[in-house]
Ligand code: SF4
């Protein structure tokens with residue numbers, strides 16, 4: 215049993231959207247659908263300004279608020295801590311979307327089912343299959359792995375770089391950010 | 395905005411059904427012999443709730459396309475939506491039985507009516523908890539909404555039952571005025587609870603403040619001030635207080651004024667849900 219998580223380093227991210235595109239391909243999403251979206255931030259006052267791009271996707275919260283409200287049990291958490299939506303159970307009530315504080319869930323246009331990042335979960339494999347956002351990132355801004363294993367790349371990087379959840383203790387997330 | 399007008403209509407109809415049940419049950423307790431008016435009031439309850447549930451199903455697209463999935467709604471007792479389904483599964487049959495009994499001029503057993511009353515209070519309150527459990531929408535995420543929606547359900551219910559009183563004869567309609575003191579107190583309470591809800595939302599960060607701005611001075615300001623506060627709450631309150639002295643006025647004009655007051659209450663009941671749902675801004679993190 216693992217506890218999968220990710221590190222995203224916004225100092226490295228150039229905002230090329232390659233991860234969003236790779237994710238769309240892997241999950242056969244429409245051009246306007248995406249599990250990854252970007253927040254563009256400008257800080258400072260002219261001439262000392264800075265720009266930051268923050269890729270956002272499901273944080274795979276522990277005690278996930280979306281799962282708590284989902285009436286059908288379609289939203290569930292695997293033993294490895296990955297939050298998934300079982301399509302054949304989802305009625306599209308969108309309760310999970312108003313419960314998620316990160317606005318990272320979307321309605322699949324053709325089915326009306328609600329979906330989101332699943333860490334490229336593969337049913338046959340019974341686990342995440344090499345998340346395509348990580349594999350495709352041109353800047354090595356993403357690291358994926360087992361948070362419970364102190365020797366994994368992701369655990370070491372989180373410790374070394376002092377990576378933090380995106381919004382403090384809003385929820386207990388499994389994605390950690392390094393920001394400038 | 396994830397939830398829209400359909401959800402607002404559902405919240406209104408469910409509340410109105412619950413309120414109408416409570417008002418009708420109060421009237422039939424007080425005046426057990428007045429049957430004519432009561433029948434319509436009893437029958438309209440399951441109709442309102444049924445139409446509301448239809449809205450909810452249409453909004454849940456994936457379920458609407460695969461109706462069998464709706465049976466899964468009972469799966470998660472931790473979800474307020476599931477709890478709501480339990481409440482509806484209890485209240486709907488009771489309201490149907492009561493309606494059929496009235497329709498065939500049978501007496502509704504007291505114990506059944508009381509269980510129905512409990513169900514109605516739960517139904518109206520749950521609509522508030524439903525929104526209240528949404529961590530992602532700060533305007534909704536408070537403990538005021540259940541009380542606010544319950545009180546508003548009561549005023550809408552009284553309005554419906556009073557309007558239906560026109561279908562009965564004059565002597566029965568007048569008895570509906572027994573509901574007036576409840577209506578006055580509930581309306582004042584509603585004004586206070588709305589103020590409290592907005593006050594709490596302002597303290598909840600950027601999204602909460604943005605919601606309040608939309609309501610008080612932005613996109614929904616006209617609907618809020620003119621529609622909800624003016625027409626929906628203050629006007630009927632003024633009419634109630636004003637006509638209280640002329641309790642036994644039989645003139646058609648006076649009755650028409652009273653009836654339009656009740657219609658205004660219904661407009662306000664819907665606008666309250668509509669504005670709260672539509673102004674629900676999702677959490678702003680950056
Ligand atoms: S980020 Fe949102 S969708 Fe993902 S687990 Fe947390 S609450 Fe659920």
Ligand code: SF4
Pocket residue numbers: 283284285286287288289299303304305306307308309310311327328
């Ligand atoms: S939309 Fe689907 S996953 Fe989300 S709460 Fe409703 S049933 Fe659950």
